[in-house]
Amino acid sequence: xxxxxxxxxxxxxxxxxxxxxxxxxxxxxxxxxxxxxxxxxxxxxxxxxxxxxxxxxxxxxxxxxxxxxxxxxxxxxxxxxxxxxxxxxxxxxxxxxxxxxxxxxxxxxxxxxxxxxxxxxxxxxxxxxxxxxxxxxxxxxxxxxxxxxxxxxxxxxxxxxxxxxxxxxxxxxxxxxxxxxxxxxxxxxxxxxxxxxxxxxxxxxxxxxxxxxxxxxxxxxxxxxxxxxxxxxxxxxxxxxxxxxxxxxxxxxxxxxxxx
Amino acid sequence: xxxxxxxxxxxxxxxxxxxxxxxxxxxxxxxxxxxxxxxxxxxxxxxxxxxxxxxxxxxxxxxxxxxxxxxxxxxxxxxxxxxxxxxxxxxxxxxxxxxxxxxxxxxxxxxxxxxxxxxxxxxxxxxxxxxxxxxxxxxxxxxxxxxxxxxxxxxxxxxxxxxxxxxxxxxxxxxxxxxxxxxxxxxxxxxxxxxxxxxxxxxxxxxxxxxxxxxxxxxxxxxxxxxxxxxxxxxxxxxxxxxxxxxxxxxxxxxxxxxxxxxxxxxxxxxxxxxxxxxxxxxxxxxxxxxxxxxxxxxxxxxxxxxxxxxxxxxxxxxxxx
Numbered sequence: 364x365x366x367x368x369x370x371x372x373x374x375x376x377x378x379x380x381x382x383x384x385x386x387x388x389x390x391x392x393x394x395x396x397x398x399x400x401x402x403x404x405x406x407x408x409x410x411x412x413x414x415x416x417x418x419x420x421x422x423x424x425x426x427x428x429x430x431x432x433x434x435x436x437x438x439x440x441x442x443x444x445x446x447x448x449x450x451x452x453x454x455x456x457x458x459x460x461x462x463x464x465x466x467x468x469x470x471x472x473x474x475x476x477x478x479x480x481x482x483x484x485x486x487x488x489x490x491x492x493x494x495x496x497x498x499x500x501x502x503x504x505x506x507x508x509x510x511x512x513x514x515x516x517x518x519x520x521x522x523x524x525x526x527x528x529x530x531x532x533x534x535x536x537x538x539x540x541x542x543x544x545x546x547x548x549x550x551x552x553x554x555x556x557x558x559x560x561x562x563x564x565x566x567x568x569x570x571x572x573x574x575x576x577x578x579x580x581x582x583x584x585x586x587x588x589x590x591x592x593x594x595x596x597x598x599x600x601x602x603x604x605x606x607x608x609x610x611x612x613x614x615x616x617x618x619x620x621x622x623x
Numbered sequence: 624x625x626x627x628x629x630x631x632x633x634x635x636x637x638x639x640x641x642x643x644x645x646x647x648x649x650x651x652x653x654x655x656x657x658x659x660x661x662x663x664x665x666x667x668x669x670x671x672x673x674x675x676x677x678x679x680x681x682x683x684x685x686x687x688x689x690x691x692x693x694x695x696x697x698x699x700x701x702x703x704x705x706x707x708x709x710x711x712x713x714x715x716x717x718x719x720x721x722x723x724x725x726x727x728x729x730x731x732x733x734x735x736x737x738x739x740x741x742x743x744x745x746x747x748x749x750x751x752x753x754x755x756x757x758x759x760x761x762x763x764x765x766x767x768x769x770x771x772x773x774x775x776x777x778x779x780x781x782x783x784x785x786x787x788x789x790x791x792x793x794x795x796x797x798x799x800x801x802x803x804x805x806x807x808x809x810x811x812x813x814x815x816x817x818x819x820x821x822x823x824x825x826x827x828x829x830x831x832x833x834x835x836x837x838x839x840x841x842x843x844x845x846x847x848x849x850x851x852x853x854x855x856x857x858x859x860x861x862x863x864x865x866x867x868x869x870x871x872x873x874x875x876x877x878x879x880x881x882x883x884x885x886x887x888x889x890x891x892x893x894x895x896x897x898x899x900x901x902x903x904x905x906x907x908x909x910x911x912x913x914x915x916x917x918x919x920x921x922x923x924x925x926x927x928x929x930x931x932x933x934x935x936x937x938x939x940x941x942x943x944x945x
Binding site for chain 2: 451458469474476521
């Protein structure tokens with residue numbers, strides 16, 4: 364028995380012939396915010412999908428709390444685990460509030476309607492992601508960044524204990540990137556949730572993630588607290604290009620090293 | 624106007640539209656306009672034995688097709704999907720016709736039509752999916768090609784079949800309610816079916832976000848999709864076995880209703896079922912009256928309305944998706 368909300372036991376993940384991870388043992392506990400780092404095409408999305416149970420593992424298992432993910436129904440999973448996908452496309456016109464309310468689906472019986480509380484939750488989520496003004500707008504008329512934030516609002520309305528986030532900051536301007544990560548970190552810390560997030564931007568990981576998982580692209584991986592794991596050596600190895608730590612006394616930032 | 628009030632008015636309008644359309648069908652005919660209750664003798668018999676059973680058939684077929692359209696649009700995540708455009712109606716008609724021609728009379732025609740529709744659905748989805756990603760154009764193209772394939776088979780059967788029944792067969796294939804009659808008792812199972820379907824309405828909302836999104840929100844999406852495949856084929860098969868291949872009802876009606884009540888299937892399904900029924904009753908009444916004593920197949924009329932709308936929608940969809 365462990366206190367982890369989400370854990371893996373010697374998990375191996377493949378997509379096509381590409382090995383994403385081999386024998387991954389991960390314990391994601393309440394209050395932890397994990398960042399998955401790795402070069403493009405290394406399989407970050409596939410790993411997240413495997414953790415969500417929508418991509419079959421090549422070996423090993425994923426556990427949600429004390430239960431193997433494979434033994435749970437989709438509905439039971441969706442109440443405790445949610446995922447923000449990289450792209451969300453809406454096919455039909457619907458108001459933003461309506462779209463966010465879809466997140467209540469796993470919590471409702473087939474015949475029951477969304478309650479007043481559910482609606483309040485949806486409005487709160489929309490204003491959390493900065494879309495409070497647009498709750499009456501159609502989801503088809505949103506910009507890339509806005510529809511990204513709408514997808515995140517849907518996830519917040521679903522309100523799972525484990526949040527899987529695939530590049531949540533894509534398409535967002537700096538202010539919104541920070542705004543959204545602040546909201547997510549707040550949820551993880553105050554409500555004792557756990558988050559696993561795939562990221563391109565190392566410096567967002569150093570700012571927001573308590574832990575990091577590095578994927579090297581050949582099945583090798585390294586995991587640990589961000590402070591210990593993210594350093595010049597490891598990152599240079601990870602991205603296969605020289606990375607340098609720049610410190611101006613107020614902030615430490617990783618950057619691609621300028622050629623001499 | 625508040626939402627509650629607006630939807631109240633819409634529901635009253637839709638609920639009035641159904642008896643209203645039936646009244647129109649009873650009152651209007653080749654002999655001009657008459658009020659049903661002022662008549663006696665032969666005219667009442669015409670109304671009770673000819674016009675009403677035909678109007679009820681139109682009502683039921685219209686609501687089946689509109690509902691099938693809603694379901695297929697969720698499957699494809701595309702407002703252009705329709706049982707006629709994608710060849711389901713063609714498959715159902717070809718199977719039903721083959722059954723008649725090869726003397727498979729012990730098999731009920733709705734069953735044959737269902738099998739035809741279901742096979743077409745599977746065929747279209749397997750061919751259109753292939754290895755690549757979904758694309759609107761590809762699915763529509765596959766559907767259209769399969770539909771014309773069924774059309775060719777049907778022509779072959781007609782060409783080799785007996786001449787005597789050619790005209791009625793042709794009419795039936797165009798979508799014709801002249802020989803259709805259903806007793807009002809049919810409304811009971813149809814209403815019950817819609818009630819059951821309504822319990823899945825929120826799942827449909829989730830499924831219209833795509834397979835993956837639906838799985839993440841707690842739908843066992845594979846099972847749900849098979850359910851929809853089956854139900855949409857069943858509805859199409861039933862409609863075709865009553866009235867032949869009536870086109871575009873499944874396209875026009877859900878589209879209009881989505882504009883009126885929104886994309887939430889808990890509203891869209893009942894609204895489309897009611898309006899689809901009333902729409903087809905009115906269309907059929909016009910079709911049998913406007914060129915009287917000649918009777919047009921109602922499919923001609925629905926196509927005349929549906930084709931321009933389809934082109935308009937396609938144009939919009941291409942603009943949005945690029």
